[in-house]
Amino acid sequence: MKWILIVAAASFGVLGAGAASAQEDLAKKDGCLNCHDVSAKKVGPAFKEVAAKYKGKADAEATLFAKLKEGKGHPATKASDNDLKGILKWVLSQ
Secondary structure, eight states: OHHHHHHHHHHHHHHHHHHHHHHHHHHHHHTHHHHOOSSSOSSSOOHHHHHHHHTTOTTHHHHHHHHHHHTSSSOOOOSOHHHHHHHHHHHHTO
């Protein structure tokens, strides 16, 4: 029984890592990683800094979505709405 639980837990970990990798790939495709990095400041703040700034704010995703779509204080993104929402969830989870 323990073996089944260990295998199931490991499987969920791999699936979660795959989803994060997919969001990172979308961020690369959209050009986010040209100016941002997960943990180090580049031209723009690190995604970990963004996540810390918006931590606990219920409207964080909506606020960032509007900024990125409208190009307010940040170049407008060309990502689809669904892709952008996925990228933002990934960024805010850092």
